Amino acid sequence: VPNLTFVFGYLNASFTLRADNTAAFTARVLQHMAAKGKRVVVPRPPATGLVEGAPFPFSSGYLLRELAQIPKSTEALPWRLNHDYLADCRDFRRNGVDDGQLCFEDPA
Numbered sequence: 740v741p742n743l744t745f746v747f748g749y750l751n752a753s754f755t756l757r758a759d760n761t762a763a764f765t766a767r768v769l770q771h772m773a774a775k776g777k778r779v780v781v782p783r784p785p786a787t788g789l790v791e792g793a794p795f796p797f798s799s800g801y802l803l804r805e806l807a808q809i810p811k812s813t814e815a816l817p818w819r820l821n822h823d824y825l826a827d828c829r830d831f832r833r834n835g836v837d838d839g840q841l842c843f844e845d846p847a
Contacts (some may be wrong), residue, residue, distance in 0.1 A: 741779045747810055750795050750802075751824050756824045760831045771836045777843040784840075789813045794820045 744765045748754030766782055792814035795802065802809070812820035817840055821827050837843070 741781050745810065747820060749824065751822050752771060752824050754760045757827065759829050760824075764831045764836075767836050769839065772843060775843060777845050777846040779846055781844065782840065783842045784818065789818055790815075792819060795822060 744761065746758045746761045748757040772778070772780060790813060792812050794806075794809050794812040810820065812818070816830060817834060821830070
């Protein structure tokens with residue numbers, strides 16, 4: 740879905756910690772779009788495909804019953820739903836916005 744940001748917080752820490760990282764990265768994406776004159780951004784997974792991984796390292800029944808409703812995750816960043824705040828702080832700030840994972844467009 741173009742221009743959609745989705746926040747899925749941590750299950751082992753405050754939900755807002757992940758929301759803050761996501762909001763800061765989203766602001767960087769919007770700034771990049773404005774600077775480049777682009778109106779649409781779409782995630783572009785690698786052409787080789789992705790290997791799905793477990794979205795969380797927990798076995799709670801209430802989570803497992805709703806597993807089909809939880810966003811998918813992969814085994815590797817940047818497509819993995821990480822549950823490590825400090826690692827996310829580093830990764831969200833270190834990874835560039837225009838690193839090939841997002842496709843910036845200006846459709847007619």
